[in-house]
Amino acid sequence: MSDKDEVPLESRESIMKATFKALCRHGYADVTMEKIAAESDKCKSTFHYHYGTKENLMVDFIKFLLEGFEEKIIPDTEDPVEKLNGLIDNMLFGLDDGDTHEKFHTALLELRSQAPYNAKYREQITKNDEFIRKVVKEIIEEGIEKGSFKESVDPDRTATIILSAIDGARARHISTDRDVSENVREALNIIIKNDLMGQWEDEQ
């Protein structure tokens, strides 16, 4: 995340916060530069000056999310099992209160659904996804090195299934009346215990 960044750090921080709030309030399709500016103490022209279009602002926002991921979502622990479990919890249940978490992921799903039509979005979403997959992969590799996980575990494949299940649980939570997050959390527990740690349990 060390791309050259022309927006002054302090301005960017408050622009990103306003974007987050506006996305939660209005959703992606209905959000405008004006509505985003209304969530901050800056005027609309500042937003246009720094970003030009909603599209550019959104790309920087997706990038900002990844920076937040590094700082907030990855648990600060040396134990690979604890780290993996903490990361899954943070991704599934969020760090904010439930309502904000849901509204935010609703806006994200909208943004994501536009990626096939928007090369800039797709490029940044791909970068985020690749980074997050690398983080999970490295936790699993570390777990194998430290002897917490079996040597036969495929880190890349395991990272993919964990992240896909989390993505799917989020999408399902947002677009249906049923929240399957707890169910997916339980199932991932079993996968971690059985397939990663090799702790076979007959009484699951």
Place this chain on the structure above:
Amino acid sequence: MSDKDEVPLESRESIMKATFKALCRHGYADVTMEKIAAESDKCKSTFHYHYGTKENLMVDFIKFLLEGFEEKIIPDTEDPVEKLNGLIDNMLFGLDDGDTHEKFHTALLELRSQAPYNAKYREQITKNDEFIRKVVKEIIEEGIEKGSFKESVDPDRTATIILSAIDGARARHISTDRDVSENVREALNIIIKNDLMGQWEDEQ
């Protein structure tokens, strides 16, 4: 799927086919009744006469997808392991050619992302999801009864993780430059072999 249906069967079939084609061609956000009519031999007024709005047409289309799921996606076999594996393959890789499969799921993800803002969409998507989960759950229950799967397997939880992983793989495939379907398919194989069938393999 036995709701009272006012659209004559033959008309509905061709309306649904046109909706599918138009969604693949234009995406959800850009599709209109006019563009859908252009994909059929019927005129726009027929579409308006039967459905009134794009929204109503879309709800019936989501319903139509579920009917297709019952007919085409569920493999016709008595063996629960074969049935589960075939179902996963069909859901992950589609029955159409790859390009149509991708375009169609792109439109579906857009539709899904509108569900939080649209009660009718959410209601029908919930029905579809619940039905599909029930199908997977029953295959697993049958597998337990027939001795293919371990007694300790939780059918509901297992169905949830399988479907969430498939959903996540699709969303990732559509919104990034990386297709993780093969990876998810492999990981699900391991889950089925280890956690469901209890065939512990040290060489995964």
